[in-house]
Amino acid sequence: MTDNILLEASGLTRVYGANRAASNINIRLKKGEILGLLGPNGAGKSTTMKMLAGVLAPSEGSVTINGISVADDPKGAKKSLGYLPEQPPVYPELTVDEYLRYCAGLHGVARSARAEAVLRAKQACGLTEMSKRLIGNLSKGYQQRCGIAQAIIHRPAVVILDEPTVGLDPIQILEIRKLIKELGVDHSVILSSHILPEIQAVCARVMIIHRGRLVYSEPLAAAGTEGFKTVLAGFTAPPSADALAKLPGVARVEPLPRQHFRIHIVEGQDPRAAIAAAASAGGWGLVELHAQVRTLEEIFVELTSRDSAAEPVKEAA
Amino acid sequence: MLTTLTVARTEARRIFVSPLAWAVLAVVQAILGIVFLQLLLEYAQNPRGQDQYTGIADYVGSGLYGFATIVLLLIMPILTMRLFAEERKTGSLTLLLSSPVSLIQIVMGKFLGLSVFFFATIILLAAMPLVLMTGTDLDVGRIAAGLFGLTLLMMALGAAGLFVSTLTKEPTIAAVGSFGLLLVFWMMQIMGTQHGVLGDIFGYLALVSHFENLRHGVFSSADVIYYLLFTGLFLWLAVLRLDSERS
Numbered sequence: 001m002t003d004n005i006l007l008e009a010s011g012l013t014r015v016y017g018a019n020r021a022a023s024n025i026n027i028r029l030k031k032g033e034i035l036g037l038l039g040p041n042g043a044g045k046s047t048t049m050k051m052l053a054g055v056l057a058p059s060e061g062s063v064t065i066n067g068i069s070v071a072d073d074p075k076g077a078k079k080s081l082g083y084l085p086e087q088p089p090v091y092p093e094l095t096v097d098e099y100l101r102y103c104a105g106l107h108g109v110a111r112s113a114r115a116e117a118v119l120r121a122k123q124a125c126g127l128t129e130m131s132k133r134l135i136g137n138l139s140k141g142y143q144q145r146c147g148i149a150q151a152i153i154h155r156p157a158v159v160i161l162d163e164p165t166v167g168l169d170p171i172q173i174l175e176i177r178k179l180i181k182e183l184g185v186d187h188s189v190i191l192s193s194h195i196l197p198e199i200q201a202v203c204a205r206v207m208i209i210h211r212g213r214l215v216y217s218e219p220l221a222a223a224g225t226e227g228f229k230t231v232l233a234g235f236t237a238p239p240s241a242d243a244l245a246k247l248p249g250v251a252r253v254e255p256l257p258r259q260h261f262r263i264h265i266v267e268g269q270d271p272r273a274a275i276a277a278a279a280s281a282g283g284w285g286l287v288e289l290h291a292q293v294r295t296l297e298e299i300f301v302e303l304t305s306r307d308s309a310a311e312p313v314k315e316a317a
Numbered sequence: 318m319l320t321t322l323t324v325a326r327t328e329a330r331r332i333f334v335s336p337l338a339w340a341v342l343a344v345v346q347a348i349l350g351i352v353f354l355q356l357l358l359e360y361a362q363n364p365r366g367q368d369q370y371t372g373i374a375d376y377v378g379s380g381l382y383g384f385a386t387i388v389l390l391l392i393m394p395i396l397t398m399r400l401f402a403e404e405r406k407t408g409s410l411t412l413l414l415s416s417p418v419s420l421i422q423i424v425m426g427k428f429l430g431l432s433v434f435f436f437a438t439i440i441l442l443a444a445m446p447l448v449l450m451t452g453t454d455l456d457v458g459r460i461a462a463g464l465f466g467l468t469l470l471m472m473a474l475g476a477a478g479l480f481v482s483t484l485t486k487e488p489t490i491a492a493v494g495s496f497g498l499l500l501v502f503w504m505m506q507i508m509g510t511q512h513g514v515l516g517d518i519f520g521y522l523a524l525v526s527h528f529e530n531l532r533h534g535v536f537s538s539a540d541v542i543y544y545l546l547f548t549g550l551f552l553w554l555a556v557l558r559l560d561s562e563r564s
Contacts, residue, residue, distance in 0.1 A: 055414045057564040075417040083415040087408030093334050094327075105323035106416040150412065 006031050006080070006188045007052065007158045011061035014047050014212075021047040023212045024061070027190075029158065034184040036203030036220070037192040038296075040304050044212040045192040046086055049162045052190065053083040066157050079108060082156040082187075086163055088147025092136025096127055099135055100149055107154035121149040124179060140167040148176065152183060159189045165198060177202050196297050206296065210304045220296070230292045233275055234260040236285030243282070247274045260288070320418050321426045328430025332396070338434055341392050346441050348388055349381060353445045356380045374456035378446045379532045382463040385442060386525055389471060390499055396434060397478025398492035400427050401555075405486040414563070420556045428479060428552060435471045439464055459534040466531030469544035473524065474499055476551035483558040499524070 007029040014022040022044040029035055039045045050056035052063055054070040054077065063070040066080035091099055100118040109117045122128045125145040130138060135146055144167055151159055164180065165173045180202050183189050193199055199206055200220065208216035233244075241253040244261060249271030252264040265271055272289060279286035332338045356377045404410040413423050446460050481495035482488075502524040509520025520526060524547075527540040 053411075053415045055411055055563065075419060078415060078417040081415065083411070085408060085411040085415075087411075089407075089409040089412035091327075091331060091409055092407075093331055098327075098330070102323065102327045103412065103416075106320065106412070106418055108320070108417055 008064045012058045013060040015059045029188045034189045034203045036199035036206045039209035043209045080157040082151035082159045084147045084151040084161045090135045097131045103150040121153040125149040141172045159187050215303045231263045234288035321422045324426025325429035329433035352384045374459045378460045393474040394492040394495040398488040401482040402488045402491040420559045424555045462534045466528045473544045473547040476548040480551040480555040483555045
C-alpha cells in the first residue's frame with residue numbers, strides 16, 4: 001500500500017434484492033485530491049458514498065481508508081474519515097456548540113483539544129455567529145454547514161461530502177466551494193453532486209456513475225482540453241460531402257440540417273485552415289467553422305443518456 | 318468507555334432539553350401523588366387495617382410502588398420510542414454509524430443516557446414516602462427495596478423499548494410496538510395462573526411477578542438476575558439489529 005493513496009475501494013457492489021444499486025465500483029483517492037462523483041438522480045452515488053463511509057456494508061468488494069480496512073477494523077478506519085450524508089445528521093434540540101462538541105467527542109478528539117477543534121470548525125464553516133443558537137432554529141443552509149463542520153472537526157484524512165451544496169443560497173454555495181477547495185489542500189475530498197458547474201469549479205478528477213456503474217473516470221482537465229474530434233462547418237453554397245472528405249485531415253463528413261456539416265478529423269490533425277482555404281477557393285460561402293470541444297456536460301449527457309441495450313458488452317467483460 | 322459516556326451525556330441532555338421528559342415526569346408525579354394521598358388517607362382512617370405486621374411503609378410504600386409499575390409501563394414506550402427511530406428518521410443515526418464508535422458503545426450510551434431519566438423518576442418516587450419520616454418511624458429498608466425493584470423494572474422496560482425502537486424509523490410505531498411487547502410480558506402473569514408446565518414458564522417470565530418480592534421488602538438474587546438478564550438480552554438484540562441493518 002503506497003502511503004499516497006488515502007482511500008481505496010475495489011469492486012464495490014451493493015445489491016438490494018434484485019436491484020443492483022452499485023456494481024463493481026473502483027475508486028482510488030490520492031492525498032490532497034478532490035474527486036467529484038457525478039451522476040443523475042438515483043445513479044448510485046449515495047449508495048457508493050455510504051459504503052465508502054462504512055455506514056452500509058458492501059455486498060462485494062472492500063474499502064480501505066488510510067491503509068486500514070473498513071471491514072476488518074471499522075473503528076480504526078473511521079478515525080480518518082469525515083462524512084456528510086445527504087441529510088445533515090444534526091440534532092435540532094442542541095445548540096451549534098453543544099452539537100459540535102459532541103461530534104468532536106465521538107470522533108475521538110481529546111477533551112483538552114475539543115474547544116479549539118470546535119472553534120476551528122465553526123470558523124471554517126462560517127458558524128461562529130451561530131454558536132449559541134439551537135440547530136433546529138437555523139435555516140437549511142446553516143444546518144448544512146453544521147453537517148460539514150461535523151465532518152471536518154477532527155481533521156480527518158478523507159472527507160466524504162454527499163451533495164454538500166443542496167439547499168444553499170448562491171452566496172453560500174460559493175463559500176462552501178471555497179471551503180471545499182481549502183479542505184482539498186490537506187485533506188482528500190470526495191464530493192457528489194448532480195450540478196456540473198460545481199464539480200467543474202472544485203474537482204481535480206471526475207467520476208461519472210450511471211445505473212450503479214462507473215462509466216467515466218478522468219482528470220477534469222481532460223474534459224476541456226483533450227483537443228477535439230469534430231469540426232462544425234456551415235456554408236451558404238455548400239459543396240458536396242465528398243469534396244469536403246477529400247480535404248487533408250478529414251476522416252469522415254456527416255451532413256447536418258441547414259447546410260451544416262460535422263467533420264470528423266483524423267486523430268491529431270487540424271483541417272480547419274484547409275477547409276477555410278478550400279471554401280474561399282471554391283466560393284462555398286463559409287459562415288461558420290469551429291472545433292467542437294467536449295465539455296463535461298456533453299460527456300455527462302452522452303454517457304448517462306446512452307441506451308442501456310449497448311451495455312451488456314461491458315457486463316460480460 | 319469514554320465514548321460511551323459521551324454518547325450517554327448527549328442522550329441525557331437531549332432527553333431533558335425536550336419538553337417530553339418534563340411532561341412525562343409531571344404527569345407521573347401528579348398521578349402517583351393522588352395515589353399516595355389516597356393510600357395515606359386510607360391508612361389514617363383505619364390504622365390497624367390488615368394485620369399487626371403491616372406498617373405504614375408496607376401499606377403506603379408498596380401500594381404506591383405497585384401502582385407505579387402500571388404508570389411506568391404506560392410511559393416507558395413514549396420515552397424509548399425516540400432513541401433510535403427518530404434518529405433514523407432525521408438521518409442523525411448516520412453520525413453515530415460513521416463515527417469511530419462501536420455499536421455496543423452506541424447502544425450502551427443511549428441506555429445510560431436513558432437511565433438518567435430513571436434516576437429522576439426514582440427521586441420523585443422516593444420523596445413521597447420519605448416525607449412521612451417527619452411524622453412517623455419509617456422502614457427505610459422496605460422503601461429502598463421497592464425503589465431498587467422499580468429501578469430494575471425500569472431498566473428492563475427501557476431495554477425492551479430501546480430494542481423496539483431500533484426496528485423502525487417511525488417513533489409512533491416504536492411506541493406502539495414496545496407498548497405491545499411490554500404488555501405481553503405483563504400479561505404472562507395472567508397466563509401463569511394456568512396449571513401445568515406452561516403456566517409455570519409464563520409465570521416465571523412475567524415481568525412484574527419478580528417485582529412483588531422486592532416490593533414487599535424481600536431481596537432475592539433470582540429476581541435481580543431476571544431483570545439484569547432481561548435488560549442484557551434486549552440490549553444485545555438491539556446491537557444485533559443495528560449490525561444487520563448495515564449489511
